[in-house]
Amino acid sequence: MASNLMKALDAAFGHPRGKVGELGGRVMAKLNAKVEEHVVEVAGPTAEEVVLVLGPGPGVGLKLAGERALKAIGVDPSQVMLAEARDRCAELIVAGRVELREGAATRTGQPEASVDVVTSVNNVHLWGNRAAAFHELRRVLRPGGRLVVAAHRMVLDTSEYDLIREAEQAGFTTVRTSLHQYGGVVPPTVQLLADVPA
DSSP states (O other): OHHHHHHHHIIIIISOOHHHHHHHHHHHHHHTHHHHHHHHHHHOOOTTOEEEEESOTTSHHHHHHHHHSSEEEEEESOHHHHHHHHHHTHHHHHTTSEEEEEOBTTBOOOOTTOEEEEEEESOGGGOSSHHHHHHHHHHHEEEEEEEEEEEEGGGOSSOHHHHHHHHHHTTOEEEEEEEEOOSTTOOOEEEEEEEOOO
C-alpha cells in the first residue's frame, strides 16, 4: 500500500507523467504560486537578462520570469510539465521571450556563461547528483550572475549547510539561506541565494 502511494506521488510530483502528472501540475501551479512569485522577485531579472528556470513544472515562475526578462529558458525532464508550461506561456513563446527544452539540473543544454540568472523551485531534491548540478549551474552562469533555489523544507534530503557547502564547492560566492513561510498549507520553504564572481 505504501509502495503504491509513493509511486503515485512520484508520478504526480517527483517525475510527473500521465494523467496523474497532469493533476500534479495543476496542484503545483496553485500551491507553489507564492513561492514562484517570491523567487522571481528575489532574482530580479531585468529586461536585458536571460533567465534559466530549472524544473519549471507547470510554468508559473517561468511565465513571471519571461514577462520581466529578455528571455526565460525552462528546462524540465518531464514531457507532461513541458506541455503544461508550453500552454501557460504560449504568448511569450510566440514572442520569443520563453523557450522550453527537455533537460535536467546536471545537463541543462546551455552554453557556458550564457545566462544571468538561474531559478529553481521545489526540485533540488530531484537533482540526483547535486554536486554535479551545482557545477553545471555555475558553468552556465555569466560572471556576476546569481542563483536562487527554493525548496519545501520537508522534502529536502539534506541540511541547509550541506546546500551551502555544495554551492561553494562549485564556485559560488556569498552563499546564504533563509527560511520563508507563505501561509496556508504550504510548508516552510528554504531559500538559497548565491552569486558568481564578477
